Amino acid sequence: MAPPPAPVPQQQLVLAASSADAGVAAWDLRTGAEAIRHRTCASRPRALTVVAGRFLAAAQAPAGSSAPIHYYHWDRPQVAVKSFPVEPIRALIADTEGSYLIGGGISGDIFLWEVSSGELLVQWHAHYRAVRCLALYDYLLVSGSEDGSIKVWDLITMLDEQSRLEAKTLHLYSFNQHGLPVTDVACFHGAIAVSSSEDRTCKIWSLYEGRMLRSILFPSIIDSITLDPRSHIFYAGGRDGKIYVTAMGVDVSSNSCDDSSIIGAFDDHSKGVTSLASSTDGLVLISGSEDGNVRVWDTRSQQVIRKFKHSQGPVTNVLLVSPKRVNLPPLQSLRKICSANGESESRAVIVPQPENDVRISGNFSASFLERYLGSLQNGCSSRLFESGASTLYGAPNQQDVEWRSKFLELQDLFVCEVLDQMPSSNNT
Incomplete structure (x- = not known):
């Protein structure tokens, strides 16, 4: 009996x-062949997402x-749908499951579709000036702005709405x-x-x-x-064309700037590195300049393993993706969404999720939001990091207090492991 095909x-x-x-x-990572080129597109840094x-x-x-x-399909070069927000969107991301699309506007507003x-x-309204970059982990959204702030x-x-009011x-x-302005x-x-x-600095922040x-x-x-994702390092793309390999955990004072965390550099671009992406196993790094x-790097050998030429203009965004070949229903026509006060109007794309779509593994943002929105309807606080734990009818829940204490303890240990520090003693 013949063995099953690989x-x-x-x-x-x-x-x-x-x-x-x-x-x-789009190029095939394994073969290096160009798979497709979607037209038209002119996007600024942090404005392309899957x-x-x-x-x-x-x-x-x-x-x-x-x-x-x-919006683009994988197998069609033309634009599938055009959506016209109320203002130009400077940064764009989607959650892991593809349930939400989040955009940062030039006015400093953030939009969640x-x-x-x-x-x-x-x-x-999130910032005084344009939102330049966004990052999402489960229900935590981090935004950076031209005004230099991060929120x-x-x-x-x-x-x-009730939580926002309270x-x-x-x-x-x-x-x-x-x-100066935050870039990523x-x-x-x-x-x-x-x-x-x-x-010229990168800063590391505790989110708890x-x-x-x-x-x-x-x-x-x-x-x-x-x-x-494998270790406690990050890559930083500089305007000098270098990609700096940077360790998070070097024992220096958090109150001063230090360059001893830079442990190496990749150098093959003739101009500034505008965008970086890493594979899920950390073995491949993609850079655009x-x-x-576009360069594909083997992070173990620090050598370029593939080179791609995109255009005469600057590359502003690079991604490494595994496309899902699902049969999407026809995209519906644009519909207008009016704000509650009727003063502003925006238009958003409608893309129904296919019935045969497979659930994406990862952080399961939608399920998390559903559970917590359910708890909100029962009167529980949504703010995990506030000093007051979840309450019901105004009385503290002892189980939530204990859970929060354990959570903060584990977070402290994790951060200390990453940064090579001793645990703090200010946990509650």
């Missing part, structure tokens, strides 16, 4: 977009009075230690955030204590960062 490895695509109207190029592996979404750079969001219906669920948001609170501040934390931000297992800025843990000074402005080139 499983076909899942295709991985290297995606790259440019701020010049050169489309979104929605649960099912399709692409790209916020377009303003051209005249138009700045739509484009439900993908399945296209409905604009909530819009709020952390609890999406449970933002999705519940909250003293909409954000969980506001960090203002960067002196990333989350490490929901406990730590790393940010980069035009002030709400404070800066470390500031690292670089020889160049850092425009992009990505985390290595202002020189119009």
